[in-house]
Amino acid sequence: MPGPLPPLSHDAKRAVVLLSGGLDSATVLAMANAEGYATHCLSFAYGQRQAIELDNAAEVARALGAVEQRVIHVDLAAFGGSALTASLAVPKDRATDAMQHGVPITYVPARNTIFLSLALAYAEVLGAFDLFIGANAVDFSGYPDCRPEFIAAFEQLANVATGAAQSGRGHFRVHAPLLRMSKAEIIQAGVALGVDYGITHSCYDPEGQLACGHCDACILRREGFRAARVADPTRYVQKEGAA
Amino acid sequence: MPGPLPPLSHDAKRAVVLLSGGLDSATVLAMANAEGYATHCLSFAYGQRQAIELDNAAEVARALGAVEQRVIHVDLAAFGGSALTASLAVPKDRATDAMQHGVPITYVPARNTIFLSLALAYAEVLGAFDLFIGANAVDFSGYPDCRPEFIAAFEQLANVATGAAQSGRGHFRVHAPLLRMSKAEIIQAGVALGVDYGITHSCYDPEGQLACGHCDACILRREGFRAARVADPTRYVQKEGAA
Numbered sequence: 481m482p483g484p485l486p487p488l489s490h491d492a493k494r495a496v497v498l499l500s501g502g503l504d505s506a507t508v509l510a511m512a513n514a515e516g517y518a519t520h521c522l523s524f525a526y527g528q529r530q531a532i533e534l535d536n537a538a539e540v541a542r543a544l545g546a547v548e549q550r551v552i553h554v555d556l557a558a559f560g561g562s563a564l565t566a567s568l569a570v571p572k573d574r575a576t577d578a579m580q581h582g583v584p585i586t587y588v589p590a591r592n593t594i595f596l597s598l599a600l601a602y603a604e605v606l607g608a609f610d611l612f613i614g615a616n617a618v619d620f621s622g623y624p625d626c627r628p629e630f631i632a633a634f635e636q637l638a639n640v641a642t643g644a645a646q647s648g649r650g651h652f653r654v655h656a657p658l659l660r661m662s663k664a665e666i667i668q669a670g671v672a673l674g675v676d677y678g679i680t681h682s683c684y685d686p687e688g689q690l691a692c693g694h695c696d697a698c699i700l701r702r703e704g705f706r707a708a709r710v711a712d713p714t715r716y717v718q719k720e721g722a723a
Numbered sequence: 724m725p726g727p728l729p730p731l732s733h734d735a736k737r738a739v740v741l742l743s744g745g746l747d748s749a750t751v752l753a754m755a756n757a758e759g760y761a762t763h764c765l766s767f768a769y770g771q772r773q774a775i776e777l778d779n780a781a782e783v784a785r786a787l788g789a790v791e792q793r794v795i796h797v798d799l800a801a802f803g804g805s806a807l808t809a810s811l812a813v814p815k816d817r818a819t820d821a822m823q824h825g826v827p828i829t830y831v832p833a834r835n836t837i838f839l840s841l842a843l844a845y846a847e848v849l850g851a852f853d854l855f856i857g858a859n860a861v862d863f864s865g866y867p868d869c870r871p872e873f874i875a876a877f878e879q880l881a882n883v884a885t886g887a888a889q890s891g892r893g894h895f896r897v898h899a900p901l902l903r904m905s906k907a908e909i910i911q912a913g914v915a916l917g918v919d920y921g922i923t924h925s926c927y928d929p930e931g932q933l934a935c936g937h938c939d940a941c942i943l944r945r946e947g948f949r950a951a952r953v954a955d956p957t958r959y960v961q962k963e964g965a966a
Contacts, residue, residue, distance in 0.1 A: 554797040554841075561848035583886035590844035593884045597840040598797075601833035605804035624889040633880040640876045641836045643826035646867040 492518045494608035495655075496599045499523050499549065501536030503680045503701060504614035504658055507670035509544050511657050512612045514673055520606060521549040522599050526591070527557025527565045532689060536681040543676060552598055562588040563684070570685040572694040576703060579696050584622045586684055586696065592625035596634050596654065604642050609650040611638075616658045616666070631656045663704025671710055678713035690717045735761040737851035738898075739842045742766050742792065744779030746944060747857035747901055749923045750913035752787050754900050755855045757916055763849060764792040765842050769831070770800025770808045775932060779924040786922060795841055805831040806927070813928040815937040819946060822939050827865045829927055829939065835868035839877050839897065847885050852893040854881075859901045859909070874899045906947025914953055921956035933960045 495517035499505045512519050523537040534551060541549035557565040563585040564570075570586060592615060599611045615626040624630065631654050638652035639645045645652060658666050670677065682701045683691035691698050693716040705712035738760035742748045755762050766780040777794060784792035800808040806828040807813075813829060835858060842854045858869040867873065874897050881895035882888045888895060901909050913920065925944045926934035934941050936959040948955035 550801065552798055552801060555795060556844065558793065558795060559845050559848045583890060587886055588844075589847035589886070590840055590884060593843060593880065594837070594840040597833055597837040600836060601799065601831075602802050604832035605802045624886050625884050627883070629883045630880075633876075633883045637836065637873075637876040637880050640870070640872045641833060641868050643830055643832070643867050647826060 492516060493610065494518045494520060494547070494606050495610040495612055496603045496606065496608055497521045497546070497612040498595050498599055498614065499537045499541060499546075500614070501533035501538075501540060501680060502614070502682045502697075503663075503670070503677055503704075504616055504666060505537075506540045506544070506675050506677070506680045507666050507673070508612050508614040508655075508657060509540065509546060510670055510673040510675045512610075512655070513544060513546075517610060519546045519612075520602065520608070521546045522595075522602055523549060523551045524595060524598070525551055525553045526588070527555055529564060529570075530681065530684055530686055532686055533681040535689075536679060539679045543679060550602075554594065554598070556588060556591065556594070559589065562586065564588050570695050572692070574696055574699070576699060579622060579700070582622055583624065584696065587623055590625070592630065593634070596638075600638050600642065600652070603652070604644045607644070607649075609644070609652050610655060611652065612655045612657070614658050615656045617660060618662050628656075628659055631659065662707070663700055664707035667704050667708040667710050671708075676713075682714075687717050690715050692717055735759060736853065737761045737763060737790070737849050738853035738855055739846045739849065739851055740764045740789070740855040741838050741842055741857065742780045742784060742789075743857070744776035744781075744783060744923060745857070745925050745940075746906075746913070746920055746923045746947075747859055747909060748780075749783045749787070749918050749920070750909050750916070751855050751857040751898075751900060752783065752789060753913055753916035753918045755853075755898070756787060756789075760853060762789045762855075763845065763851070764789045765838075765845055766792060766794045767838060767841070768794055768796045769834070770798055772807060772813075773924065773927055773929055775929055776924040778932075779922060782922045786919060793845075797837065797841070799831060799834065799837070802832065805829065807831050813938050815935070817939055817942070819942060822865060822943070825865055826867065827939065830866055833868070835873065836877070839881075843881050843885065843895070846895070847887045850887070850892075852887070852895050853898060854895065855898045855900070857901050858899045859906075860903060861905050871899075871902055874902065905950070906943055907950035910947050910951040910953050914951075919956075925957075930960050933958050935960055
């Protein structure tokens, strides 16, 4: 059971922000803060091979002044079926256009549905009606649960699924501000809001805190910094990976 | 990562059945089996005070011949907000009509949304498109996530949220066969299918395997057996509770 909530200033509204520790969700947290929300971050230990990202999530929450950050354990690895949770190989050195076709093996079945469901439960306990998620339909068009139709369907579900909505106390909104932004646009927006991307983690297959430089997430991230004309602060395993 | 799946007979279809160990979900499992599905049961250790029900879930799955049963850990108690997961008092000796008003304190925020999300993930890994849930809108009208609108909204979400649906391999269906049945009708249907209700558990506030006899779940269950004219096999803490 959570302890008492920190007091809020007069008209701040609470929001639940899904925070992975990656570049996208860090930017979303900064955006929610900038909109004046008191931000409660939710991160998940779900059996991901890149569990190091949880350290980044805690650091990002602190650096950006979130009200709190919680880590929820939910064992998606028990199901298997994804390169991110099972002993399947993470694809390397794919061209960005090859990432656009089909559902990638790094897709974790129903992951965003599960994460938003848990965010919804937390929002209901907090009395919050705003959920923020860093879903992006441009770079990750192969992930079914990063599309606008998915966000809309979840918002509709939230408003029939909960006691808070049923009792008329409010209307849930799922904010996905990155949905139609390119990686470069996301980085530029985050830099303008003071996000330090050096403390974020994107790599699917890291060695400690070092990024592999060759998985889809590393390639999209590096291309994003290049296109945004922002120096890439990522620490890669190999020098040539950071070129 | 799960081991290899048991082989199926020629045209059996796999289904995921949410199995709490209670009377309702045991009946649903029997119904899914009777419809010819190969049933994969999912149970949750979510911090419920009636965790003893997980023993019942395992026994029910065995007794009814499920293909397998898995227990997934997900810590809903971390959020608080419900008498079932936090140190709030479970209401006792309420009249059944008093249970019909408002959202009960035994409501766990977004529980069925979370459970169906995890069932969806498991179905996607199994290649299944049929989810079974024992939601009931008659006896539990105060639970927002036991209503027909909720089931319909989740089904709609499932069909945009997943790689399986996106790729056109199938269409998800959420089966809630008890939705409009009374407790007595559920019991009669289960008895006809050979369910042994003596191995099911409903009580919100048990002492070991003994039911309290006074919480909403006990009262609805006992009234159900009485109305169905079926002998109540429940073992209660006090003799007078079983009257």
